[in-house]
């Protein structure tokens with residue numbers, strides 16, 4: 001049985017130079033699918049390119065909620081780090097590109113709402129684009145990978161309003177009670193590799209229905225070791241933590257998580 005990393009950023013400048021070794025270590029840890037999440041048009045193109053050359057890499061095409069309003073944020077003098085040349089297309093261009101390329105996507109993500117970096121005056125615009133992205137996913141029968149920060153409840157309302165059928169919440173930072181409600185609606189939650197040192201993720205592993213959980217890294221961020229870049233191989237360590245918390249053997253964890261992965265990403269509802 002294989003493992004899956006449903007949220008990686010292998011295009012990140014910290015990881016790209018080491019890609020061959022990172023993929024080797026993932027293979028050795030039996031991580032057979034790595035969903036690389038796109039942040040903007042350039043990053044999406046990069047992910048598609050990587051997927052062409054590496055069968056383990058599955059490209060999710062997305063539009064990071066901060067990037068959606070990045071031009072306006074910069075005009076307001078708000079600093080948000082993007083390398084030069086990393087973000088160069090307008091919202092309209094990006095949406096048109098996504099409509100055209102969505103059939104090639106393994107999933108649509110990451111997309112969502114961010115109220116941590118983004119000021120309230122830009123929330124409405126962010127929401128409008130989020131709804132358009134959800135519609136693209138729906139039209140193409142793709143699962144969505146959701147990023148939210150400080151706006152979990154509003155994102156949840158929108159997902160219900162739009163009757164989205166296939167949802168994964170990545171690195172969920174909202175209340176466990178809300179996660180429970182969403183899980184009852186059939187939503188999935190991917191647990192990052194820093195779970196062992198996070199009370200919130202530990203509680204989610206213990207409390208949420210076992211058939212709604214997945215593994216992710218969000219690499220190069222959120223690693224199990226604070227001072228080391230994260231990478232897909234580390235999902236195997238989180239699986240070990242699941243086994244301890246569920247008091248079961250690793251084989252059962254692999255089986256459960258494989259079923260969850262296939263149900264969400266590979267089965268049309």
Ligand SMILES: [Zn+2]
Nearest residue numbers: 007037110218
């Ligand atoms: Zn991400």
